[in-house]
Amino acid sequence: MTLTISYQLFLEQFVQQLLNGLFLGSIYALIALGYTMVYGVLRFINFAHGDVFMLGAFSGLYLNKWLAPMLTTLPWPASVALVLVLSMIICGALGIIIEFLAYRPLRDKPKLNVLITAIGVSLFIEYTCQLIFGATQQPFPVLIPKSNIAGIGGLTVTNVQVIVLVTAFALMLGLRFIVMGTRLGLAMRALSLNPTASSLMGVNNGVVISFTFGLGSALAAAGGILYASLYPSIEPFMGITPGLKAFVAAVLGGIGNIPGAALGGLIIGVVETLVAGYSQSLGVPSGYKEGVAFVILILILIFKPSGLLGKVEREKV
Amino acid sequence: MKTLLSRISLLAAALPLLSSPSCKDSGGGPAATEIVIGEVAALTGGTATFGQSSHAGTQMAVDEINASGGLLGKKVKLVTEDDQSKQGEAGTVVKKLLSREKAVAILGEVASGKSLEMAPICQKAGIPMISPASTNPKVTEVGDYIFRICFIDPFQGTVMAKFALSRGWKKVAIVTDVKQDYSVGLSDFFKKYYTANGGTIVSEQSYSSGDKDFKAQLTALRGSAPDAIFASGYYNEAGLMAVQAHELGINAPMLGGDGWDSPSLTQVAGKAMEGNFFSNHFAAEDASPVIQDFVKKFTAKHKSAPDAMAALGYDSMMILAAAIKKAGTTEGKAVRDAIASTKDYQGITGKITLDEKRNATKPAVILTIKDGKFVYVETLAP
Numbered sequence: 001m002t003l004t005i006s007y008q009l010f011l012e013q014f015v016q017q018l019l020n021g022l023f024l025g026s027i028y029a030l031i032a033l034g035y036t037m038v039y040g041v042l043r044f045i046n047f048a049h050g051d052v053f054m055l056g057a058f059s060g061l062y063l064n065k066w067l068a069p070m071l072t073t074l075p076w077p078a079s080v081a082l083v084l085v086l087s088m089i090i091c092g093a094l095g096i097i098i099e100f101l102a103y104r105p106l107r108d109k110p111k112l113n114v115l116i117t118a119i120g121v122s123l124f125i126e127y128t129c130q131l132i133f134g135a136t137q138q139p140f141p142v143l144i145p146k147s148n149i150a151g152i153g154g155l156t157v158t159n160v161q162v163i164v165l166v167t168a169f170a171l172m173l174g175l176r177f178i179v180m181g182t183r184l185g186l187a188m189r190a191l192s193l194n195p196t197a198s199s200l201m202g203v204n205n206g207v208v209i210s211f212t213f214g215l216g217s218a219l220a221a222a223g224g225i226l227y228a229s230l231y232p233s234i235e236p237f238m239g240i241t242p243g244l245k246a247f248v249a250a251v252l253g254g255i256g257n258i259p260g261a262a263l264g265g266l267i268i269g270v271v272e273t274l275v276a277g278y279s280q281s282l283g284v285p286s287g288y289k290e291g292v293a294f295v296i297l298i299l300i301l302i303f304k305p306s307g308l309l310g311k312v313e314r315e316k317v
Numbered sequence: 318m319k320t321l322l323s324r325i326s327l328l329a330a331a332l333p334l335l336s337s338p339s340c341k342d343s344g345g346g347p348a349a350t351e352i353v354i355g356e357v358a359a360l361t362g363g364t365a366t367f368g369q370s371s372h373a374g375t376q377m378a379v380d381e382i383n384a385s386g387g388l389l390g391k392k393v394k395l396v397t398e399d400d401q402s403k404q405g406e407a408g409t410v411v412k413k414l415l416s417r418e419k420a421v422a423i424l425g426e427v428a429s430g431k432s433l434e435m436a437p438i439c440q441k442a443g444i445p446m447i448s449p450a451s452t453n454p455k456v457t458e459v460g461d462y463i464f465r466i467c468f469i470d471p472f473q474g475t476v477m478a479k480f481a482l483s484r485g486w487k488k489v490a491i492v493t494d495v496k497q498d499y500s501v502g503l504s505d506f507f508k509k510y511y512t513a514n515g516g517t518i519v520s521e522q523s524y525s526s527g528d529k530d531f532k533a534q535l536t537a538l539r540g541s542a543p544d545a546i547f548a549s550g551y552y553n554e555a556g557l558m559a560v561q562a563h564e565l566g567i568n569a570p571m572l573g574g575d576g577w578d579s580p581s582l583t584q585v586a587g588k589a590m591e592g593n594f595f596s597n598h599f600a601a602e603d604a605s606p607v608i609q610d611f612v613k614k615f616t617a618k619h620k621s622a623p624d625a626m627a628a629l630g631y632d633s634m635m636i637l638a639a640a641i642k643k644a645g646t647t648e649g650k651a652v653r654d655a656i657a658s659t660k661d662y663q664g665i666t667g668k669i670t671l672d673e674k675r676n677a678t679k680p681a682v683i684l685t686i687k688d689g690k691f692v693y694v695e696t697l698a699p
Contacts (some may be wrong), residue, residue, distance in 0.1 A: 013540050016565075020532040135361035137400065137553050139584040148564065156566045231529035231557055233585045235363075241527070276524075276533035285495055285523040289533070 016155055017277040018270060023161045023230065025269020026168035030223035032177060032253070033245030034260035040192045040256035041212045044111055047118040048098060050243015051125040052091050052217045054226025057140065057234045058133060059087040061136030064141045080143045084167075084225055088218035096210045097215025104206075129236035142234040143225075164226045172262050175215070179258060192256070234275055245272075252297055253270055254310020263308060271296055341516040352647055353388075354379070354637065355420030357411055357435060358429065362402025364551060366579040367427040367626050372397055374496035374630030375424055378382050378638070379654065388641050395634075400431055407431035408438060409568045411538045415442050419564055421647040422447070427452030427626060429499045436463045440549060443649040445656055447637055449629035450598070452575065453498045457675040462653050463484050464675045465663070466633050467598055470499070473574050474506025476697045477547060481572060482514055486544035490520040490569075492534060492558065494550035497526060502657050503549035503574050519543050524554065531558045535565050543569050551576040556585035570594060578625045583689045590686045598625040599666045600682045611665045625666065660697035 031053055038046045063083050064071065071079040102121050106114045148159050179185040187208045190198035199205050227242065228234050248270045253260025275282070275296075276289035284292060300308070356375055359368030379395045385459045397412050398410035407426055414420045415438070423439050423446040426432045432451035439446035440460035448456055448465040452473055457463045481489055489511060494500035508518055519541035519588055522534035535558070538546065546562070548555045548571050555577050562571065573595035583590050601622045610630065615623040623631075640655035640664065641647060662669045667679040683694040 009540060010352075013536060016536045017533060020536060024530055024532075024678075039494075055439075132363070134365075136365040137585070139581070141585070146564075148566065156564065157510060160562045220536070227529075232560065233529070233553060233557055233581075273530075273533040277537045280520070280537065288495075288523075 002287035011189075012155065013277075015084070017273055019155065019157060019161075019215070020277075021270030021273030022266065023165055023269070024273060025266035026165050027223050027230070027265075028246045028249050028269050029262040029265025030168050030171060030219050030226070031242060031247040032265045033172065033258060034220045035214045035247050035250040035259040036253070036258060037188075037212055039250070040258075041188055041209060042103075042114075044103075044117065044285060045247065046213075046216070047102075047115070047243075047247075048102075048121040048125060049216065049220055050239035050246070051122050051129075052095055052098075052239075053220040053243060054129065054234070055094060055225040055228070056087050056091045056221025056235060056239065057228040058129065058224075058227040059090045060084070060223065060228060061140055061234065062100050062264070063087060063090075063139065065142065073170075077146060080163075083143060084222060087221045088223055091213040091221030091224075092218035095213040098217075099210060099213040102211075105289055126236055126239075133236055135236060137233045137235045140228040140234050140264045142232070143229055160229055164230060167222065167226060171219060175219065176258065178215065182207065186191065188212055248294070252300060252307055254307025257307065257309045257311075260307055260309035267308075268293065268297070322369040322651055329580075332434045350391055351388070351696045352391050352641070353394050353418050353420045354634070355411070355414030355418055355425075356395055357400055357407055357414070357423065357425035357431070358397060358398040359402040359431070360399040362400075363553060364402045364428050366552070366581055367450070368399070368402070368628035370624050371425075371427050371630030372634075374615075374623065374627035374632075375449075375634045377615060377627075378620065379633035380629045382634075382638050385667045388638055389645065393638070400426065401628075402428070402672055404430060405434070408434040411435040411438050415439070415444060415537065420444065421649070422637055422641075422652060424449065424630075424637065426451060427454055427629075429502070430497060432456045432465075433459070433498065436460065439463065443653075445637075445640075445649060447633045447656065448631040450575065451499075454676075455498065461657075461675070462649070464656050464671060466666070466669055466671075466677045467575075467629055468679060468681060469505040469676050470502035470574075473596050473681060474503045475510040476683075477503075477510035477572050477574065477594075478507045478509075478514070478516065479697060480594065480596070481511065481545055481547070482490055482516055487515070488517050488519045488542070488544045489572075490538040490541060490543035491518055492524065492531070492538070492546060492548045494526050494554060495523045497575075499576060500549040500551070503576075504547065504699075507547055507549065515574045524550070526551070526554065527641075528554060529557055531561050532565065535562050535567060538563055539567055542634075545570050545572055546595045547572045549574055549576070552579040553585070554601055556582050556590065557587040559589040559593065560593060575625060578684075578691075580624075582684060587689075590689075591616070592685065592687075593630070593687050594683055594694065596681045596697075597684050597691075598681070599628040600684060600691075602693050607663060608665055630664040632666050632669065635664065636669065637660055686697075 034049050060083050063086050102117055103114055144160050144163055148161050149159055170264050187203045190203055191208050247270055248265035250261045253264030272293040275292040358372045366615055372510040379393050382393050400406040400410055416430055427450040429451040432448045436459035440462050445462050450467045452467055452470045454469050457465055491504050520538040522538055548558055555573055571593040575597050577595040578597050636659055640652055644655040646652040658669045669677045669679055672678055680696050680698045682696050684691045685694050
């Protein structure tokens with residue numbers, strides 16, 4: 001099969017597939033950051049994170065509807081930025097509320113209790129949204145007027161994809177600045193190292209944890225809007241699969257490690273796309289892309305158990 | 318301990334009751350002044366627009382029947398259960414309709430996968446079931462109480478293959494939803510007819526329902542330069558696929574089956590859907606008076622034109638009503654025989670005759686998408 005295609009065509013197709021994977025992966029990366037931050041600070045997996053991602057997409061949809069008279073008077077980059085920032089604020093607040101109501105009362109309880117609660121919160125959000133928004137898929141409005149950017153050779157990239165990628169990277173860099181360059185970020189890192197010591201040093205752990213949830217949820221909301229811009233059909237259960245993949249991405253990159261989560265997200269996006277794209281040559285139907293992609297991930301984890309960029313942690317006995 | 322024992326013995330006594338078919342006393346339901354018809358439809362979830370439309374059609378038929386005096390001197394009561402578009406749920410709700418509501422006949426589902434869940438249950442209970450729109454052949458093969466009033470996948474796949482060949486498209490790429498019996502069936506029969514009559518399948522791709530990213534599959538098939546793409550899945554994925562094909566600069570038209578028939582198709586895809594084709598059961602702009610009369614009545618009630626699912630839902634109820642009238646009873650066996658003898662029934666979706674395999678034979682229409690609307694192209698006979 002591949003022999004009949006010319007080398008140049010093959011190369012062109014390969015680069016196109018890499019690009020496809022990169023765009024998809026950048027969104028997984030954004031969601032993965034939220035998982036990793038919460039884990040880094042609190043040592044637990046916030047399973048409701050994928051649902052905050054969904055809420056982000058829905059708040060984008062409704063903000064766009066309600067603010068329509070005002071948004072139409074603005075140039076589209078301004079209206080996109082406005083919708084994005086407002087959704088991030090809404091979801092950031094929701095993240096803080098979720099933490100305050102569901103997780104804070106369990107702060108000193110066994111980790112398993114919090115984990116189960118997280119699954120409960122996730123299901124609660126999904127079904128509440130199904131009740132409010134309905135279970136049918138809804139078309140997501142066109143926030144960014146689409147146009148094809150003709151690349152080199154036969155490569156095709158749309159401006160939406162470029163904007164998604166740039167926004168995702170800008171947000172990741174912004175996050176890096178917050179964590180590495182601000183006092184609050186310093187407090188987050190201190191809390192992550194040792195909660196007791198950090199509170200003795202005058203860090204208000206409660207505030208820092210709220211802030212972490214808010215920040216992670218805001219990133220998930222941005223991910224939701226960017227995802228819905230690429231795939232303009234949204235429904236209350238849309239967060240499950242991307243959320244699961246982002247969680248795996250966070251583990252793959254080394255959970256608790258911020259650049260690791262970004263790297264893991266990109267890898268999953270690319271691997272999944274390549275498997276789907278070359279399934280005919282591989283001899284598996286492209287519908288099984290996730291299966292193959294996850295087998296590859298398991299292999300990586302067998303050889304690097306703490307993830308690609310994760311620190312090897314010795315269990316203290 | 319004593320209560321536990323008595324509970325167990327009660328349960329044991331109840332078991333044979335549960336497993337024995339409840340058809341023997343059908344007609345003597347909760348209220349003898351009503352005829353209860355059960356309907357299973359996806360009112361929410363992934364294929365919700367199908368269920369909502371077919372339900373609207375069925376309900377309209379019931380209202381008309383009741384307005385003109387009902388059936389056998391009784392009112393028809395339609396009990397509708399929502400299966401949330403979920404696999405597994407259709408079987409549960411149909412059991413409820415049979416045991417609790419004592420339905421004398423079942424209408425539904427639209428999706429073949431769900432009809433296949435319901436069919437063995439109705440067959441075992443001896444209650445006739447009419448699916449308005451399940452096109453997978455296996456559905457009616459379950460047993461002699463299972464009917465459908467639409468054409469089947471071999472026909473629909475063949476029609477689209479015929480159509481592609483008539484347009485001079487010699488190379489086609491196929492994209493199949495591996496999770497849907499419907500899509501797999503359509504792709505199979507398309508391939509069979511198309512390759513047997515001189516066409517070449519240049520690429521075969523697949524995905525699972527709920528996927529949102531098809532760029533990898535589309536990039537792969539773009540390399541094989543197809544004249545057309547046969548996307549045999551449902552509207553949601555087809556819409557997203559059209560958008561992404563457009564972005565990748567693929568200009569080959571997309572072809573689909575009746576699973577595309579939903580307003581969501583163009584809402585999601587917008588301009589990217591223009592110039593694509595799909596086969597369907599019914600075209601609202603068909604000039605025949607039967608259809609125009611139905612369109613007028615439906616539009617007056619629902620403020621929107623009926624789609625094929627609404628027309629099929631309407632026809633399924635009307636055929637059932639005609640059969641009950643003919644049988645003169647609601648007893649399962651008699652109604653079954655009356656449905657089986659349906660011949661040349663002039664429905665909204667064409668002249669319907671049920672063959673010995675309990676499938677309807679009737680023509681299909683090809684529609685195209687133009688300015689965001691479904692436009693009639695041609696009618697292809699079986």
